[in-house]
Structures are given as C-alpha cells and as structure tokens.
Amino acid sequence: MGTSVYRAVRPAGSRDPREVRIRIADDPADERAAAWIRHEYDVLRALDDPRVPAVHGYYASQVAVALGHTEAITLREALDVRAEGRVPIDVATSLDLLVELVQALRHAHGSNVIEGGVVHSALRPELIEVDRDGRIRIYGFGADPGPAIRGYAAPELEAAAFVDPRTDQWALGALAIELVLGQRLYAGIPNADAEARAGRVGAWVDRLERRFPSLARVVGRLLAPAAGDRYADEGELLRELLEVSRTLGGRADRTGLVARVIAARPMPEPEPEPEPEPENKPTVAADPAPTGPPALPPSATLVPEPADAPSVTPTSSDAVPDPAAVPPASASPAVVASEVTVEPDSTAFFGSSPEQDGTVSGPAATAPTPAAGSTSVPEEEEITEVVSPRQDPTEPALGQVDPIADDAEVPRSGGEPLPWSPLELLALSLAGLLAVIGLVFMVWRFG
Numbered sequence: 001m002g003t004s005v006y007r008a009v010r011p012a013g014s015r016d017p018r019e020v021r022i023r024i025a026d027d028p029a030d031e032r033a034a035a036w037i038r039h040e041y042d043v044l045r046a047l048d049d050p051r052v053p054a055v056h057g058y059y060a061s062q063v064a065v066a067l068g069h070t071e072a073i074t075l076r077e078a079l080d081v082r083a084e085g086r087v088p089i090d091v092a093t094s095l096d097l098l099v100e101l102v103q104a105l106r107h108a109h110g111s112n113v114i115e116g117g118v119v120h121s122a123l124r125p126e127l128i129e130v131d132r133d134g135r136i137r138i139y140g141f142g143a144d145p146g147p148a149i150r151g152y153a154a155p156e157l158e159a160a161a162f163v164d165p166r167t168d169q170w171a172l173g174a175l176a177i178e179l180v181l182g183q184r185l186y187a188g189i190p191n192a193d194a195e196a197r198a199g200r201v202g203a204w205v206d207r208l209e210r211r212f213p214s215l216a217r218v219v220g221r222l223l224a225p226a227a228g229d230r231y232a233d234e235g236e237l238l239r240e241l242l243e244v245s246r247t248l249g250g251r252a253d254r255t256g257l258v259a260r261v262i263a264a265r266p267m268p269e270p271e272p273e274p275e276p277e278p279e280n281k282p283t284v285a286a287d288p289a290p291t292g293p294p295a296l297p298p299s300a301t302l303v304p305e306p307a308d309a310p311s312v313t314p315t316s317s318d319a320v321p322d323p324a325a326v327p328p329a330s331a332s333p334a335v336v337a338s339e340v341t342v343e344p345d346s347t348a349f350f351g352s353s354p355e356q357d358g359t360v361s362g363p364a365a366t367a368p369t370p371a372a373g374s375t376s377v378p379e380e381e382e383i384t385e386v387v388s389p390r391q392d393p394t395e396p397a398l399g400q401v402d403p404i405a406d407d408a409e410v411p412r413s414g415g416e417p418l419p420w421s422p423l424e425l426l427a428l429s430l431a432g433l434l435a436v437i438g439l440v441f442m443v444w445r446f447g
Helices: 031-046 077-085 091-109 163-182 192-200 202-211 213-222 234-248 254-263 422-446
Strands: 003-009 018-023 056-058 063-069 073-074 128-131 136-138 339-342 359-361
Touching: 003 031, 018 031, 031 056, 031 063, 073 077, 073 254, 077 163, 077 254, 091 136, 091 163, 091 234, 091 254, 128 254, 163 202, 163 213, 163 234, 202 213, 202 359, 213 234
Parallel strands: none
Antiparallel strands: 003 018, 018 063, 056 063, 073 128, 128 136, 339 359
C-alpha cells in the first residue's frame, strides 16, 4: 500500500490547466499515505519556485493532490537513450543541468516551511523533468521518499541515521557521474549493497578526474562518505560549479537535448486494418441490447478526473466546483415542451408579436391536459400551419385570398332558385304592360 501517480485530463470546455498530475492514496484509509499526501501539498504550496511543480488542489475525500503537468522528458529517459548510443549528452549541457538543480535545492533547503529547510532525500533522474523550452522541474518535494535507491542514497540515508540538506548533495554527485561518464554508481559490481552503505566511490571519481579534473574535485566533495566533508555552504558549491562550467566552455543546449530524446522515442505501432468481410457472409442475428451500462474494452485506460468528479471535495480555492450540486433533469417529465429557435428571416413564428424582429424562442407546442383518470401523457401537438412573422396572425395568410375587381362577374353557387322579390315582380309587370301597348300601337298604325 502507498500512493500512485496518474495523469488526469479535464473534459473539453473546462478551465486551465487542462492536464494535471494526480497523486492519490491506494487506500483512502491508509493514515500514513494520507499524512504524506497532505505534507506534500503543504510543502509545494510554500515552495515558490518555478523549478518546483505548482499545486492545484488537495482532495480530502479521495486523499489526493493535483500537481502541475507539462509535456517533458525525464533525465532517466535521456540517460537511457544515451546509453543506447542514440542521443549524446555533452558536458556543457550536463553542467548547465547541475547548476539549475543546485539552485532549486538551495532554495528548498533555505525555506522555513520545516525547521532546517525542505530536504528532498529521494532525488534521482526519474523525478527530474525538462520540458520542450528547457525548463527543469523537480518532483517529489514533501512526498513519501520510499525506500532508499542504491547509488542515489547517501550512506547516512542507507543506514537510516539522519537526513539533512547534505543528503541531497550526494544525489547531485551521483547524478553528475551518470551525466558525464554515463555510468551509474554501484551498477554491475560485486557486493554493491555493502559498497553503497560504505559510500566507496573512488573508482568513479578517478575516472572523472582523468577527463575533467576540475569537475572531479567538486563531485568528489559531493560524494564524500561523511556528510561533514561535503559543502556546508551551498553558495560555495554553486560558485565552484559555475567556475568549472566557464573553464570547460562549450554551449549548453537543453532544448536540443529534449528534442532529440523525443525524436528517439519509438513510434506507436499502426493499428491493423480490418479484414474485408466476405461477400457471402451469413447473416447472424444481433444479440439483444444490453440493459446495463456498457463494459470497458480490455485496452481501456482509466484516467482519474478528481477535479471534476462528484466524489471529490477540493479544499483549496483553486479547486473546481462540484458538478453534483447542479440538480439533474427529471427522467420522466409529465409534459415535454421542446425549445425552438427561429431566425428573423424565417417563415415560422412562435410566441411573439408580428412586429418583433430578431431571434424568437418559445415552446414548440403545449401538450393538452390529460383527461380525468387517465395515466398516459398525451404527445405534443403537431404544428401544421405556418404563419409569416410580418403578418397579423388573426388575418388570412398572404396569398390565400385574391382581391376581386368591381366589374367582375361573381358566379352563383348551385342549388334551388331564389324566390322573386316584390320589386322584381313590379318591374316584370311594367315590362309586360309596355310590350302590350307597343303591340296595340303597331296594329293601329300599320293595320
């Protein structure tokens, strides 16, 4: 039992930082792991240094801390590809890295977070990262150091005697040997454990002295078996490293080192193309749809997201609000009124005055009230008529009725004839009388 570290990615649309590094207790009930995680959070909040990762939150309910994360390489990765002969590491870049590490450790050792300063006590290449811009970050300050790592652990640490800032100096010396010579202390020798407990490093310092005598004097003092023989003043250590760097010369190139290491990473294997299906493939009935949640594929990777998970309660002001505080929508509403959005030039109109311009939003339909005693919910009414937005809805739509001219003949509808009115009968009688008078006159005149 202990802690584990994950890379956590915030979902799309969330605030920055999008990616964080989560250290979480394997067992939330593990009091020792919980105490170390809280200790790391407190230490990182107090260490204001760009070479120390930022801390973004402490999550008490899941016993986790969120740290800054950037795309970078570890020094272990760089040393491994150098050992394979694929990427060189020149001495100028090695010294440049060592100077930066001394500055970061000096800042931590001089802090007042803990009496006597913050001691890393577990410094090793796996915990040192360099990003694409050449910036260094040291992880592990305030965290559980775990068991001592042979080669990087000072003799007093191997013996579990004491830990102080001089313990980190030994790790710097071991890292200098590995960066410059490409050899790890006590690797591949007989009785390695006994040699490490005694702190015997003469063979490696001698090899370094044959190549770089000035650097060997500094590294030999860093790797002194007795802590009292190391640097009491880290300012002196920094000055001597800078003097060695000026003496040896050369141009440091951290960004070039990072780019070469990233380029040396193995390319991901392409996914195999699916085999074409035979033309006469028999038809197989599909399995019924599962009723439960779908299972994860065997290759799925669970990425913790405590910053947005409902079960996480951030205690810092930088934490993300709990989304569980937002009440979920009802799973079975009695009436569903879908919202529609209508642009001003559309030919549809819902719920606004005829003179209104701009976007109009409103319910598409109002569901009728269910009859008494009915348990079913009626469906939404279908909109079958469209009214122009520039027209009074109470009048007929434009184009439905054509205007009729005054002298136009209006056809009558079929059916029974209408009865004669008195005026029509009078006019018909006068016309008949005039016709009779005219007929008598014609007979008398031409008779």
